Amino acid sequence: MYIRNYTSKDIYIADLDVVNPYFRSREHSSYLEEKNIKVIGSYLPQSGADIPAVSAEVYSIFERKEIIGIIDMGGNSAGSLSFASFRNNVDIDETDVFFVFNANRKENSTFELALGHLIDIEAVLGLKVTGIINNTHLMNDTSLDDIEKGEIIAYNLSKEKNIPIKYTCVDRKFYQNNSKILTKYDLFVIDYDIKNKI
Structure with missing residues (x-):
């Protein structure tokens, strides 16, 4: 959209x-x-x-x-x-490949795991990731600590792989309750529409 x-x-x-x-x-x-x-x-x-x-x-x-x-x-x-x-x-x-990760998922919960995950995806695709997007959340239980955790992992991934960080994503409801949130990267406010909670 x-x-x-x-x-x-x-x-x-x-x-x-x-x-x-x-x-x-x-x-x-x-x-x-x-x-x-x-x-x-x-x-x-x-x-x-x-x-x-x-x-x-x-x-x-x-x-x-x-x-x-x-x-x-x-x-x-x-x-x-x-x-x-x-x-x-x-x-x-003419192609961008974005690595969109949630640090609250097991496979991305540490820098080492997220890096391995990213490398595995590149190997399967035969393409290099061109951008990193931090989409760390716990649905309605998301906290500022979750956002920060994701940004730290994103930073380390970016540094290790020399890939730019495009956005930090937050849910619109979360943003409305934390409108003064400061993120290290461009903030992308979205409406989560997810089938089930994590």
Whole structure:
């Protein structure tokens, strides 16, 4: 939705995430398409069906230079496996790969674990991460300490891999209650819409 505010181009979202149970863009396809954002998902029409098969329409993201394409590959290397068949179609010069992490998830709970996670994803994708996004939260139980924990890990990842930090994300409700929050990196206020709590 953020990108839609800044462009009139067609936007395609390819939902290749067959692992993450918390958020699936294909389950919000009706709402997104009302905003002229096309969602490409699995072959099956059932929104909750998780199978490692996605529509051939995904190729259009790489073939049509006049559109903006976004690919959701899930939050770990297993979720990135579904991207393998499209790897050779990627124009590296026109592609950003963002490592969006939540330091309250086990696989990202320390710098060492998050670094290993990032490296695993790069290896599976055959692409280098170009930006880091701190999305550390505990839903309604998020604290300022959670945000700071994520920023410390983001800083160390950035330093180790020489990758820029793009944003620190916070929920809109959290921001309304902590409007004077100071973050080390650009603040990105979002509306969490997640299937289940962590």
